Structure formats: C-alpha cells, structure tokens
Amino acid sequence: MGKYGRILAVIFVVSVVAGGLEGAAATNAQSAIRNPQSLVRDYNVQPVPFNQVQVRDGFWTPRLETNRTVTIPYCFEKCEETDRISNFEKAAGLKQGKHEGIYFNDSDVYKVMEGAAYSLQVHPDTMMRLYLNKLIAIMAGAQWDDGYLYTFYSVPHKQPEMRWTNVKDRHEQYCIGHMLEAAVAHYQVTGNKAFLNIATKCANYLCQTFGPGRRTDPPGHQEIEIGLCKLYRATGEGKYLDLAKFLLDQRGRTGNRGPKGDGKLYGEYAQDHIPVIEQTQAVGHSVRAMYMYTGMADVAALTGNMEYIKAIDAIWTDVVGTKLYVTGGIGASGGNEGFSGRYELPNLTAYCETCASFANIFWNQRMFLMHGDAKYIDILERTLYNAALSGISMQGDRFFYPNPLESTGGNERSPWFGCACCPSNVARFIPSVPGYAYARKGDDLYVNLFLGGEAEIRTISNKVTLKQQTEYPWQGDVKITVEPEKSGTFAIHVRIPGWARREPMPSDLYKFANDMAQPPSAVNSESVSLKVNGQPITPDIEKGFARIERQWQKGDTIELSLPMPARRIVARAEVKADRGRVALQRGPIVFCFEGLDNDGNVARLVIPDNTEIKAEHRPDLLNGVTVLTGKAQVAKRTTEGGIVAAGTRSFTAIPYYAWAHRDRTAMTVWAARELQAARPEPAQ
C-alpha cells in the first residue's frame, strides 16, 4: 500500500468513505472483474463491469459480435502484416532485422490485446486466448532484464543509452501505459499472471526510474497514468498510484530534467503549459488531453485530491460549453490533432479523431462516477452513438481517423493507418460498451444507457438483476424488470436523457429549435412518462436521474417512455460554421444528409423551420436505421451571384454514424436553414 491508501483525506463527495470502504472498486467498465485487493478509496459510484451485463439488443449485439469475429482478428492480422508484432519478435531474438514502422507501434498491439481479453470474458475463443498466450511469451522474451519493454530501442539490438532520451516525443511511457491496461485486463479475464508479471516488472522499473529524486520529466503523451491506476487497483501496490500522481504533477513545471532534458515546457500541445491543477481550459492534442483528464479523475478518486477535481470540472465546462461538436466529437483541428479556440467548430475540416471520442467517453464516465450526475452520461451517449460509432464500419474492418461533419464526397473508411491508434482503440472500446450501461452506489442502482439484455448487480446488501427490453435508439420505450435476490428498499436512478428534457447539451452551446414545425402528434406526446408496475409515477429528478426509491420485489417493472420526435438543433451564434444552419436529432441519434439520398447535392438543400419532418424506420437500409424525411427547398445561385429558391424536393437524412457506407458522396450534418446559408453550385 502506498501513502494514498492509508491517508484519510478530505471527503470530496458525500459518501466517499462509505463507497470506498465497501470493497473492491473499479474505475470503468473494463476493470473490476476480479480485484485482489479492497482499496480504501475509489470512485463514489461504482460501474457495473461489462462482463456482468448480458446484451441481447438489436442495435448492440451485432456490433459486439462483429468486433469479436471481425475487428479483433483483423486488427491482429494488420499488426502482423505491418511488422508491429515482428518488432517484438525481433526484440525477443526470434528473428533478425531492424525496427519497422512508427516508434509507438507497440501500443497498437497492446490495445488489440486488451480488446481481445474483454472479448474472451464474454465469449470464450480458444484460439484467441492461445494467440494472446503466444504474444505474451514473445513479449516476455522482448522485455529487458531490468523490466524495460519498448521495441523501438530494442531492435536490431538493445540500446540502453537511448532510453528516456526523448520522453517528450518517443512515447515509451505511452506504450507501457497501454501494456499495463492490457495486462490487467488479461489477468482479470483469464486469471493467468503471465502478462501481469511483465507489466509489474516494467512498472517497478518505471518507479525506480521516475519520481522524486530521480527522473522528473513527464511523458509527452499521457496514458501511463491510466495504466498505473489500473495496475494499482489490480495489485494494491501504492507506488504505482504515487507515480501516476507524480507524473501528472510534474506537468507545467520548468526545470524537469532527464539526461538530455532541457527543462523547457512542452507547451499547450501536450498540456504542459501550466501545472495541471491550474488548468481550466481544454487545449492541445485532444487524445493527450482526454487521457490526462481521465488519469486525473482516477488519481483524484483514489487519493481524494480536490485540486484535481476542481481543475477537471472547469475543463469539462470549457469543453462542453465551447468545444464540443454536436456529434460529441472533440478536437476541431487536424493541425494539432486537437482543440481549437472557443466556438471554433468548423465542419468540413473537423478532426474529431475517433480515439478522442473514445477518450471523451472514458473521461465522462469517470466524471459521472465521481459526481453521480447524468449530464456526463448525456455527453457520453451523444459521443457514443454519433462521433464514436462513425469511426468504425458496420462490417468491422474499415475505419475513420478523423470524423468530419461535412464532406464534399471524397471520404471513405480506410483498412488501416500508418498511425493505427484508432483501429486498435475500436478493438478495445466496442466490447466495453455494455459496461457503461449501469452503475451502483451503496444499495442504489443507476440505469445510464438503454440497451436490451440484463445485468446482475451485487450491491452492499443484495444482488439485483435488472432486465431491459427496448428498441433504443430507434424507439424510446424501455421496460426494466427488477429482480432483487431478496426484497428490499433501495433507489433505482433511471437516467432521463437531456435530449428528452429538451436540453441537447448540459450547456448552451446548442439548443433545440424544435417547437417550430413538429407534427401535432409528436408535440402532444412529447413528455417523458414513467410507470412502476403499470402505475404512472412522478419521481423527483435528481442530477438528471428519475430517482425511484421503494421496496422492490422480484418482478417489479419500470416502464420509461421517452418520446422521440425529430428535433432541430441550432448552435449558438458564436459558432460561425453553423450560422444559419440546422442539424437534426432524434433520440440520441444525430443525422446527416448524404448526396446519395439527396440528388447528389447536399450543400444546396435548405430545411426551412416550418417543414414537417417525419421519422421512418427502414430495416433494410444500412443494417436497419430510422431515417428522417421531409421537404427541402433547393437553393440556386443566380447569374448575379445571389441565391434563390428554385423549387422543393424531398430530403432524406440518415444517422451520422452510418455515413460513407454506400458510396463516396457529399455529406453534411448541418444543413442550411436559410437560403443565404446554402452553397449551391455557381450558375451555369
């Protein structure tokens, strides 16, 4: 146990002590499968790990299955083809040759391994398990005697003099962080310690190398902090948590030195411009930023550090209020793979890296676990169904790296990338999705996401099975059957999504502009209803959750009805790119217009505020999607350069995540709402 395990620090949320003392605890869906140690402190709210959630869902089951049968094997194969794995074989002395590919390529192998471990938890696959064993054996051979493991400095021969000579750019700790995450997952799923032993040996070496009185320079790319927190949870070794906090605290401080370090700051790009506890705005490379905020949340939960929480609360407000796309994507700029200024949210050049979306979900889940507020799940859900899912093809073997909100028609998902962070993140992210659905706190339960299936949840004094039946995200009816092992009084917090409460976002960055032209039926039904055992109830809404506290019996039911009218979204005026424009949303799904469905030209479409928008489910289209249709004006440029309406045509909008699956075609999320915002072709 390190010092954080022993100190009773400031209680930062009401029941942290009770929450922490209740036993084994975990950060997110992926951990907490088996915890060998009861930690003294962790998140107040505990997730229900994905492996305790059985998914039987029209939307998610096919995606989980595709990830298992296509994406994971495919990514391993690509890691083989691109020599990512042969770098380890060379480092292990199995073959000769130079290092191939980018210096941080080790990380991709670890990430796919992490995904494979999750997949094994819910679906045994002997060949996948044995393949992991072989990779681990090779990695054991590639590890140096002192614990160091990084192929770039190991091939064609060990170069000890090169280690840590460029922690700003060479990503040694980034790779090791992913190794720690993968090793913890592998151990928790299989009970086999082979990978965990490699990880602890490497982490021990890190602890000897970095820390007070040793090397003090922080890594250029955050990630090790998350890995160290997971390793701390898995082993109970406090020094790993100590090192995670140390490396965070070193950011933004001049004078850090390694053998060749110059003590200069790395700057905003790497969130190293000021100390982390002084940061209030999201800046720089968005994946680094998100991994840092996630790591800060973990360290805060595990230590009770209020300064961290204050900082990431402020940053969250900044992101959600000024830097978040309507799809949940973040990172407007390709130049720095990261954040631009406030309200700078261009659509055609939107970067919205797939990894950043996943990282945004990691972070928001932790923010929820810390604060118990549904607003974080609102962001998580928006990102999940839109910006994140867009990154992976329905077939499971094509990937987007950036996910722009507008295209002139050249976009196509790629089989792989030289920098393959996104595909490997897909492999590990998808199987973890069921882990975001539920949470618990003491004896109380949270229903965060709506997906069919059931979860078995052990609370302090009971074991409760929750069964969901739903056609979400296409229909808003959710039936939850409650089956406590023994009857008891506890609260079930059912999330009432922000979009159902007419708040697209827990900020004023976007708003629904919806009451303009809904069909009467939609307007009339547009109120959330809840029933328990068939009887309407009107529970208090606390932090975005309907809190239903009663004595629960086996077979009790909760029926949630979330009306799903098609809704218009408009951005606040400061977002120049969206001025005069409208986006469509229904339930959690944000829509887009593809040229294929709209006469080849989406830039000239104008969706007037008074146009009726209809929803129609098309089971045969794009594996089954609900589309939105209506009448648009067609803008035309006059010979004088003005824009006029040249008639009307039907429009069809499809879910944004499903774009670019049929052809290379123009696409936009934001359509013109006014003639002057349209961009028709020049007059002939």
Place this chain on the structure above:
Amino acid sequence: MGKYGRILAVIFVVSVVAGGLEGAAATNAQSAIRNPQSLVRDYNVQPVPFNQVQVRDGFWTPRLETNRTVTIPYCFEKCEETDRISNFEKAAGLKQGKHEGIYFNDSDVYKVMEGAAYSLQVHPDTMMRLYLNKLIAIMAGAQWDDGYLYTFYSVPHKQPEMRWTNVKDRHEQYCIGHMLEAAVAHYQVTGNKAFLNIATKCANYLCQTFGPGRRTDPPGHQEIEIGLCKLYRATGEGKYLDLAKFLLDQRGRTGNRGPKGDGKLYGEYAQDHIPVIEQTQAVGHSVRAMYMYTGMADVAALTGNMEYIKAIDAIWTDVVGTKLYVTGGIGASGGNEGFSGRYELPNLTAYCETCASFANIFWNQRMFLMHGDAKYIDILERTLYNAALSGISMQGDRFFYPNPLESTGGNERSPWFGCACCPSNVARFIPSVPGYAYARKGDDLYVNLFLGGEAEIRTISNKVTLKQQTEYPWQGDVKITVEPEKSGTFAIHVRIPGWARREPMPSDLYKFANDMAQPPSAVNSESVSLKVNGQPITPDIEKGFARIERQWQKGDTIELSLPMPARRIVARAEVKADRGRVALQRGPIVFCFEGLDNDGNVARLVIPDNTEIKAEHRPDLLNGVTVLTGKAQVAKRTTEGGIVAAGTRSFTAIPYYAWAHRDRTAMTVWAARELQAARPEPAQ
C-alpha cells in the same frame, strides 16, 4: 532435381510414365494443394486433394466441424498446458527452464499444426492462422543456426554434443519428419514460406549429416521418410528424396555407425532386423511399421523402385491375411505396441492403437494409388469407419489410445496422454478424410468413398464435378451427378465395396456367414445395382471398381445401390480368440454389444446362426446411428461348471466406433455364436 527426378527407371505399373508425366502429383489427400514443380514420376493414380472436395454429409460434416472447432483448439491448448509449446519457447530463449515432458513431444505440436493448416484450407479462421504464425516465429527462434531443431537437446541450453547420440530411441528425425509434413501443409495452404523455410533449413542440415560417407544409422522410429518425400514434392529438391531412400535402405544392415553407434541391428521392433526389400511380414511396433511401408510406397512411386513394391505387397498380404482385426485395427499387442504372430488377434487385450489405424489408412491409400485396386480402399474404409473413428469421442475432446474389441467395463476415452501421439494424429487426420474419396488417372475418375457433397476434379483434358447424394454409411443408395466442363469420353470407376460383394476382406481371414438367417427381404435384395441416367447397366468389374466408360454429358447420373443387410462375420479357425464367435457388420460398419443395451452382461449373450437380425435407425441415439437388434440366448453356468441356455432376450448392437460414449460398460465385438463360447458368470 535429384537423380530420381531425372532417371527413367523400370516402369512398375502399366502407365506410370503417362501418369507421371501428366504433371504435379501428390501422395495423399494432404499434399498437392499447390505444387511448385512438376515431378517426372509419382503415383500412377492421383488423389483428389481434400480441399477440392466440399463435404455436405450427415455423417462427416459434423465430424469435420467438431475437429475444427473443438479438437484442434483443444489439442493446442493441451500442448500449451503440458509445456510442449513452452519447450519451444525455452529453446527460443523466451523463457528459462528445463525441458518438460517426453523427448519426442515436439512431434505433437507439429501434428496439430498440420491439422490446423488443413482446417484453414477449407475454413478460414484468422485467429488459428495467426496462432500458427506465432508458433512458427517461436520455432524459428528455437532452430539452431545450422538448421537443427529439437527442443530436448536445446533446453535449458543447446547441447550439440548430445545430438544424434541415440538415433535409435530419441526420435529426433521422427520429430523433424512431422515438422516437414506440417511445414509443407502450411505452405501449401497459406502460401506463406515461413515454416517451409525452417523445414528446408533443417532438412538441408539432415542431408549434410546423414547419407553415404556421412552418418549411416537409420532412425529408430520411421516418419522422416514421409516428411522428406513431401518436402521433395513441394520443392523439387531431389536430395530430400535421396535421403529418404538412403535411410530406408540402411535398415537391417549391420555396421551402421554414428559417434556412439555400436553397429548392431535395432531388431524387429523397429523393422531393422533385415533390409527393407527383404521384409515380407509385418513385425514390431505397428506405427513404425506402417510409417515405414508408407514411406517405402512414396519412395517407390517417386523413383520406380520395384524391390520396394515387391516387399510392401508381400507385407500387405501378410497383414490383411493374418494380422488385421475385423475393425481394421492392427497391432495386437500392447507389449511392443505392435504386431503379434499370425492369427494372434486377442480381443480384450487388442492394442489397435489409434495412430496405427490412421497409419494403416495412409498406407492403404498409397497402395491404391500405386496399384489402382479397390481392395486397398476396402481396408481403408473398414479401418476408417471402425478402428480409427473409435479413437475420438463424438464431442472431439476425448481419445482412445488402444481400441480393444472387448472390454469388461473400465474403458473411457481420456482427455490426453503423456505420450499424446493419438490426439495430435486425430487433429490432422480428420480434416484429411475427404481427400480419400476420389482419385483420377489420366482422364478417368475414381469414386472410392461414399460421402455427400461434391468434388471438382481437373483431369488431363477436362474438369469434372462429381456430386454425391447419399445417406452412407446408414443407407447404400448413392447418387452421383456428373458434370464435365465439356462433354467427353472417359471412365468413371465406382468402387463396389468388398462387403457388398460378400467379401468382408480381400483375404480369407474373415468371411461372411450370412446366408443362414437373413430376413427374406434382405436376401432378395442382396445384389448390387447400377444405373446410368435411370437405365440399369452391368459394367465390367475391374480391380473392384465398376468401370463405366461412355461419353459423359453435364447432368448425367449414376445410381449405385448397395444392399445393406446385417451380416455375420466369422474368423478363420486359426484365430483362437474368435472361435465359436460371430461379429456383426452392416455396410462398412462393424458393430459391438455394450452392456448398457444388453442387461449389463455381453459375455453371456449367444447369437445363434438362425436368429433374425434387424436394422433400425435411431436418430436420437449417439448422434444418430443404425442399431442391430434380434433375439439372443442367455448362457448360464451350471453349478457343475457347464454352460446351458437359460432363456432368450433381445439384444442391441451399436456401431463399434460409438462405444464407450454413455457409460463405462462391458463391450464386445465378437459375441458367442455357440453356447460353449459364451462366458457367463459362475453359478451363485
């Protein structure tokens, strides 16, 4: 090209030159997927490789699927658990530690890899393919710089002084032989040369070590000869064939010396008592013997060596006439894991090793390819459906090593064995089964086995698809649809099984004693019929085949009807163990009596010659089997020690291969036919 590729030697079967010149040729089902070289000489008849045969068959499809999804992954897992694979990892320097298990354990890993390669050919499985890649990478690391690869002398460190110090017992070449087979299969299936490169490097080293003027002592356990012939076919390198023949020719010659060799003969156990061309009887360890005869057949086919052919023809006559169980099993004795004397075929102690059955099939296929005679397929089929299939549970993860023909009730298939040759042979044998079904010679085709599905067969001047529809082995009707790419005159040889011609065996070791008590309907219908396009035909029977030569058009059909009465088999009087006893056969299936179906006691059953025997298909029993039922006498021992009939009871016989699937129960293939042959319990 070695010398055998260039020399035009004695023509040993009528059309060997034509057959040989026609191009790429293969020994058995597993090879010949892609042949980089056209060899000058090979078998006269060419097999149709298993990967050109699509199986859609009620009997075989589930077995192929179980092998792919259960047996192969299971065997790899066992190879991991038992350190067979970690021996390679240690040899490759990935981990420390001593060699675990038996010195020849490498061979099991290679054999499962060979099976996995075959499986990949017909059913892509990315994780299995990638797992093979990792094993191969580790094996490359375990291979010595000079090409040697054998973990027993490589762990915990290389022991060059120990190599080849005991070629009689240490099975280095046996292991390498299996490696060559696996590597050729992997290359032919994947096109990836990684494993083939290891194999050729190792084989080149072998060629430098053994041969005229070098080491001259033959290996104690044959197998390398088969592997070298396959490698010769895959690469066209004649030196591999030269070495195979050299090692065969060195057997039975005194004065062979290695560094510690004493020049003595290994004796009959290892078929090293006299030179191979002088051998006329099957002796010693049955797997060694069968692998040797198989290797001799390959070398004879590839070189035209008539002396080899004469020897194995004589040995075959000896086996089939005096040493073959009615199940097709060979190797009566557990003491030497091999052959006993002529007619020594005890049932309770019958060894009938599963590997020996597979090897018997390997050998008989080659004898067929050499001579074009269906009598070899008769033996192959008998062994396949009875002694061989008995070795593997229907669930695919339990195995028999010996397959006795009688049990007092203690037999149960095992999860694994210290010496795991049988499970690993199952893994590679099962996927090759479809490769035994068809063959071709010039423009003519052979239909050897009856299983549903289709084969696409390229002949010299045509491409012909044969489609089979059949419920074999439960029903004897077989419909073959002929679809030549272009109409043409050629012969289709349809095998008329010996059992359908009232010859259970191409020898007088067993005979049908059947005309005694068949139901009239069975007797009346007991003649084979053939139709082409619905019209009865009476083609010549040549070497056991109905030879149907005509101009074949697309859509022509052949209908073969093989009556399947239940038949009694009796052994010739010299077989003491079967005196006064009878076995039951229907179609190719040999039956047995299990206590479970027969009041717990099969030793007291007496099946009189005049009892009517009925066949009944039971879809729900043992994955669907036809059983035989009738009335048996129950023998009872008198207090004076005599045996009397104490009434009758119904008996049920199940297919022998399906025994020991429900409970540990007494079993016998040979039931008493006369009271005095019964063995009732002593009188109480």
